[in-house]
Amino acid sequence: MSQDRGVGPMDSLPPGLIELRARAAWVTLAALVLVFASFWSLDLHWRELWSRESAAAMARFLAEFFPPDTSAAFVRRVAKATGETLAMSALGTLLAALCGLLLALPAARTHSARWRVPTRMLLNALRAIPELVWASLLLIAAGLGPMAGTLALALHTTGVLGRLFAEAIENAAPGPGFALRAQGARPAQVFLYATLPQAAPQLLSYTLYRWENNIRAAAILGVVGAGGLGQLLFYHMGLFQMARTATVLLAMLALVLAVDGASYWARRAMTR
């Protein structure tokens, strides 16, 4: 598909067939070896999974889900947990947007390398550790509950947004900034009145995109005890209260589908 998209006269020459094919063959072979080694080394219990007992256990397990617990008191609790999930994701994203903006300034290429390198390393480390791992680390400091989840979302998202924000700031046109600086404006004024207004739409769209991701993440974060729907799910599943587990699962799926639908609709509305 891409070979025929020639750019220059050199590209119209036939590619070095032997070299090209050999590399593709080596990579394919390596992938196959990796797949076979994976299946071979893991002690996978396929036989147990497909056995009659396991099928019966699975069927019993699924049958216990029905009917979901729809008593008013429990539905109210699930609704509260859903609200908590949304609040966690919103506050986490907001904190991350603020911290990300603060860290993006030294991380942007418009600043000196002395601060840029350590800030970038910090952002990479924040981003590399998933929300759930942050949450289980933070449980030690913040205790069980939604605050640990909120902070975990904030830390991971700071890493993601900081990097994206730094790129957005780098891409802002330098002209307005120069004009203000020539008039004697201070660096903070240059940022607030020249760089920020230019980058703001992009910063906002990145933040909203991460919020969407964070709602999904917040729904499951609780399985380590960090609040929201996940915590409720883990609690009732642990007690084998399957009817209640089913209600929580349904709420979770409804939330994910609602977020997907809202984001699809918003994107369509914005691009139209």
Add this chain to the structure above:
Amino acid sequence: MAIGSGTGLAGAPPSPDRDPAWGGRLAWLLASILLLWPLLVMTEFRPWQMLDARSLHVTARFVGGFLPPAVSLEFLARVARETWRTVAIATAGVALALLLATPLALVATTALSVSSLAGRMALLPFLVRQATRAAMVALRTVPELVWALVFVRVVGLGPTSGVLAIALTYGGMLGKVFAEILESCEAHPTRTLLANGSGRLQAFFYGLLPQAAPELTSYAIYRWECAIRSSVVLGFVGAGGLGQEMDSSLKMLAGNEVATMLLVFIALVALADGLSAWLRRSLR
């Protein structure tokens, strides 16, 4: 500024120090504080709790334990074994997901519809395609962590549940994206083949696959990279690998072991990231 003062001759020229939009900004600030308050209450956001003496003591002891990271030979061997298991769970999961996604994508894509050659798609194929799409939505809407929780209950602790969880969620995602990639291909060769009486699989292999292969491979590699990250997370609910090991070290508050595993994990993610970027670049 010059034009503004020209039209409003009667008033004094606005001082250059004042922000002309300050009213709106202040209103937004107040409104957001009003919105923020319930969020803080709902998330029980009380960061000062982390600063009380007992909590600080525990945290300090845990974080203090990070240095030096645990490097005993026996522990490193265990970490290496669990790291391989993490990679293996991700790889096996994605391999199964591909097995699941390929037929689903072939059924779901409208690019291989024979009946729509003559105008509108017939009712039965339309219903089959919609049902396949719904199945894929159901597969990927359930987060892999929830699949893993369910499978841990059925097949017990261990990598089987991790592999199955990744296979199901990623099967749904790959199937959806594969179907879309096939639909974004140049339709002319496929339609010509179908119109001349070739089978759907033939039309796929000779019309669609040559166009779509790089993009399909690239997306599969990207998903493998994501699966490595998610297979660590799955370990926290007992699906084996580095995550399960990290979870048990965390529960014992063994800071030095956690530190080593975090470093290994960051290195693993960076490695997978680099490998996947290199492979995808060379596909272009």
